[in-house]
Structure formats: structure tokens, C-alpha cells
Amino acid sequence: MANERLRDALMHAGHSTSTAADQVGVDAKTVERWLTQDRVPYPRHRGALAALVGRSESYLWPNAVPAQRQKIAATSEIVETFPHRSDVPSRLWDDLLQRASARIDVLVHAGQFLHERPGFITTMKAKAEAGVAVRVAFGAPESEATERRSAEEKLGPGVLGARIRYGLVSYRPLLNTKGVEFRFHETTLYNSIFRFDDEMIVNMHVFGVPGPHAPAMHVRRLSAGDVFETYEGSFGDVWEQSHSAEW
Known part of the structure; x- marks a missing residue:
């Protein structure tokens, strides 16, 4: 399943898979897999991507952030x-x-x-x-x-x-x-x-x-x-x- 939230966030932030990959420090194919296969990035990459597009990790990957961490973050x-x-x-x-x-x-x-x-x-x-x-x-x-x-x-x-x-x-x-x-x-x-x-x-x-x-x-x-x-x-x-x- 594609991650439409991440795709939309990248688009509105003006980033392609290539520019996002450069900013996060991964290969463009990795970003493509995050988009098209709904692969969940490692925590350090999730944080970098969330900061890049100005959205929260819990919004981009609802099931990736433990409830306790979401509560603490809130x-x-x-x-x-x-x-x-x-x-x-x-x-x-x-x-x-x-x-x-x-x-x-x-x-x-x-x-x-x-x-x-x-x-x-x-x-x-x-x-x-x-x-x-x-x-x-x-x-x-x-x-x-x-x-x-x-x-x-x-x-x-x-x-x-x-x-x-x-x-x-x-x-x-x-x-x-x-x-x-x-x-x-x-x-x-x-x-x-x-x-x-x-x-x-x-x-x-x-x-x-x-x-x-x-x-x-x-x-x-x-x-x-x-x-x-x-x-x-x-x-x-x-x-x-x-x-x-x-x-």
C-alpha cells in the first residue's frame, strides 16, 4: 500500500524522491519504497523526513510511533x-x-x-x-x-x-x-x-x-x-x- 500522506507532504514541501533522499541521507530508491510499498523508515530517518516536510511522525506513519511515545511527545x-x-x-x-x-x-x-x-x-x-x-x-x-x-x-x-x-x-x-x-x-x-x-x-x-x-x-x-x-x-x-x- 502506498503512503499517500508522505507523498502529499513531500509534494507540498517541494521535494522529489531525489531531493528528499539527499536531505535525509539515503538512496532515492529507498525513498521510493517508503512511498510505494509503505515501508517504515528507521526512527532517525522518520525524524528527518518529518522535519523536512513539516509534519509529525505520527501523521506520516500512524502505526510506527508507539502510543506511549506519542503521549509523551504530546x-x-x-x-x-x-x-x-x-x-x-x-x-x-x-x-x-x-x-x-x-x-x-x-x-x-x-x-x-x-x-x-x-x-x-x-x-x-x-x-x-x-x-x-x-x-x-x-x-x-x-x-x-x-x-x-x-x-x-x-x-x-x-x-x-x-x-x-x-x-x-x-x-x-x-x-x-x-x-x-x-x-x-x-x-x-x-x-x-x-x-x-x-x-x-x-x-x-x-x-x-x-x-x-x-x-x-x-x-x-x-x-x-x-x-x-x-x-x-x-x-x-x-x-x-x-x-x-x-x-
């Missing part, structure tokens, strides 16, 4: 938890933003606290101009999902939508910046996601509790884990269902 991916998002240290937000060199993804309703940070917008602009891909998904101000969340947080009718529209003004300097894309989503937002390369802050939403008062966790990708990948996939699913933001 625990290790969670760097730190915070009882409230407001407890995430300012230095951590700054460090994650400054270190980002390939991708920044933001999924929020309004995310006002971000652009209220000194230098956040100018840093995002500089990152994009340096080649970092930036994607930001806001809640659609007039959507049913946004209005429902406004009621659930006891903000009152139209309040969250107004906060989103107010916050968008701060992002205007980024509107014509190459590499920055904005979209509106109309999904039920179970988590706000702030992804910086292979690290992210996840803000779990709780019914009746405003985002700043809900728990958050700092997650770092590990090749054998799938916590980071779960939230990465969730962002991708929301992004695909979103539409271009115009304001």
Missing part, C-alpha cells in the same frame, strides 16, 4: 499553560513575533490586544517585507457567529462586531503590504490561534468567559507529536472557509 509539545490569556508574559509575545522567519498566522474575533502592543503593526509590516507570510482571520463583524459570541460573553448586542470594526483601523498600514492577507471567518471560534513558525499561543474559549480571562497555552511543534499539528490544521480549515476581508 505532553512535551505543551511548553507552558496559563490560567488566563492575559497572564501570557509580554516578553513571550515579543520573542515569538521577533523570531518568526517564515509564517505568522492569527485567528481571532477582534484581537485588539495585539495591535495595542507598541510596535506590533510596524513589526508585522517589517516581517512581511522580509518574506514572512502573514495571514490574519478576523470574525466577520455582521455574522451570526460573531453576534452569538458577543451574547455569550455578555458584551451586549453588536458590541463584538463593533470591536472588530474598530480594531481593523489599526491594521490599515498592512493592507497593501505584499505577503499580508486578511480574511473574515464566520465559524464558531473554539480557540484563538497565534502561530509563529513552529510555535503558537492557543487561547481556549470558554462559554460566558471573555478571551483574556480564558486559559491559554504555549505550544511548540515536535516531530513525533500532533498537538501543534491539530491546531495548525484547524487554522487551515477555518482559513479555507473564510472570505477576503474588505473594509
